[in-house]
Amino acid sequence: MDCFHLFLNGLYLAGQAVLHILFVSRLTEKRRRLWYFAAYMLLLSALELTSVRFALTGILPVCAGVLALYAVSRLGMGNPPAVSCLAAVLAFYISQFSFGIINSVEAALFPRFIGSPLLYPLLLTAQALFFVLCVLCYGAVGKLLPCIGDRQAPHMGLLLFPSMFSFAAELYILQRDYSFSVSASSLETVGKHGSLLLLQAMGLAALLCTLYAYRRLCQGLQAQAALQSLSDAAQRQKVYITEAQARYEQTKAFRHDIKNHLSVLDGLLRRGELGEGREYLKKLEAVSETLSFPYQTGNPVVDILLGEKLGLARGIEVEVSISLPRPCGMDDFDLCVLFANALDNAIAACRSSDGDKMIRISAERQGDFCLLTFVNTCSDAPLPPAGTGLSNIRAVAEKYRGAVLSEQSGGLFRLSVLLNVSPPAA
Secondary structure, three states: OHHHHHHHHHHHHHHHHHHHHHHHHHHHOOOHHHOOOOOOOHHHHHHHHHHHHHHOOOOHHHHHHHHHHHHHHHHHHHOOOOHHHHHHHHHHHHHHHHHHHHHHHHHHHHHHHHHOOOHHHHHHHHHHHHHHHHHHHHHHHHHOOOOOOOOOOOOOHHHHHHHHHHHHHHHHHHHHOOOOOOOOOOOOHHHHHHHHHHHHHHHHHHHHHHHHHHHHHHHHHHHHHHHHHHHHHHHHHHHHHHHHHHHHHHHHHHHHHHHHHHHHHHHHHHHHOOHHHHHHHHHHHHHHHHHHHOOOOOOOOHHHHHHHHHHHOOOEEEEEEEEOOOOOOHHHHHHHHHHHHHHHHHHHHHOOOOOEEEEEEEEEEEOEEEEEEEEEEEOOOOOOOOOHHHHHHHHHHHHHOOEEEEEOOEEEEEEEEEEEOOOOOO
């Protein structure tokens, strides 16, 4: 029986080491290395031998195990202290509660099999069920808890302190109510361990509920940040629209007065005052320069936006070939959302790439639909997950019964946006 217990302890330590390292590396999105497992297994073995040598039981060996996992996470994986602490506590929290649940079943049911050959396979089955329960709980935590690696999740203290409290309560239960020797069973014992089984199952459920609430909190904070970003973008786009309207009124007034200007210029030329005529012509040219746009698309709001955005694209070759239909059938605000987000992403991608940088924007009209294409240079790194900008572009496309396609190939990123630009029905 001693050899069998030694085998079970070795299996428990090896399985716990593998599960803990896998859980921490997944939670922090760090690459798994073989020496992490070896170092942690060595630390756990040393702690186990020390506990047996000095008859240490209860909270102290478990706390030492948490510190060992913290050291591997902090020094080996390079995780921040708060992240390493939370990951180590959660790993042991789950394994200890899972152990307590299986131990409750063993203490309630296994005493009747003392002396029977069935005891050995039952103990192995209990060990396997312990690992299965740990894997299921680690998987659930991985789905509920966002990555807490270098991009630290906000307000991690909301998780750390409840987890430590429940963890301490579980260690107290294990120390007070369990022994690792199987004794005779009675109805009272079965009832006690049944109550402990329910209590520990509720502890695991409480952890999952806490993580679910935390996940919702993080989603709420992200949604709030996205809403603030949209609000800021909307404010900037209102400025574009206001400026476009002001430019339109100025151009309208200039066109209204152009006959008068031409009359003055004609009079100067008739009198032979060529110098004054040239000066007057330069003034007219200066006024017309202030009213013109570097890019002509047929929509003054888009013209202003292109001029401002692409004016910041220094060192980037820009080619614009767009002619928006009039009437367009699209709201100016939606056009601002589309072009602003597409240009911001294109300029950022160009700045992160090496070599020649290029942005090419074109439009192709087919019936009631217009295909906008944004092509820009980018690095060869994989595309990041879709952010708020691309989501906003998709929302505009869906509003106008269109579609969005993005692809990366050969150092170029292509964004195609199909829109229904038919004028609204009268």
